[in-house]
Amino acid sequence: MGSLSIWHWLIVGVLVLVLFGGGKLSGLMGDAAKGIKAFKNGLKDDEDEVKTKKAEDEPKA
Template identity: 55%
Template sequence: MFPGWLQIALVVLLIVLLFGRGKISGLMGDVAKGITSFRKGLKDGIDEPEEEPKAVEDKKTIDGEVVKSEEKDKA
């Protein structure tokens, strides 16, 4: 069951009385700064070029570990 508009208004009034307007506006400013820096971090992460994997010569991988290949030339 969802709370009605009167219950929501009462909760908001109690929060404002307990913390005061200045404390709540300061908290909202901190939240806005956090969201802005998070978005900036996401944007900076996208702009960075991805590094291409280096080619491994004469080696094979098994479960992510590099091992020397022991292949012999068949002649």
């Protein structure tokens, strides 16, 4: 009762392709990929800042 069969998913997929078209859908996926890359780079930059701050805060022997 709660699960959808493969036919339901196929119909939903066809409707999405008809509504959004191939070009819009690929553009949307490209934008999502750019967003994920920017998020990962932001996390990486934050980790680098933390490492450099810890290195600056440590007393030098």
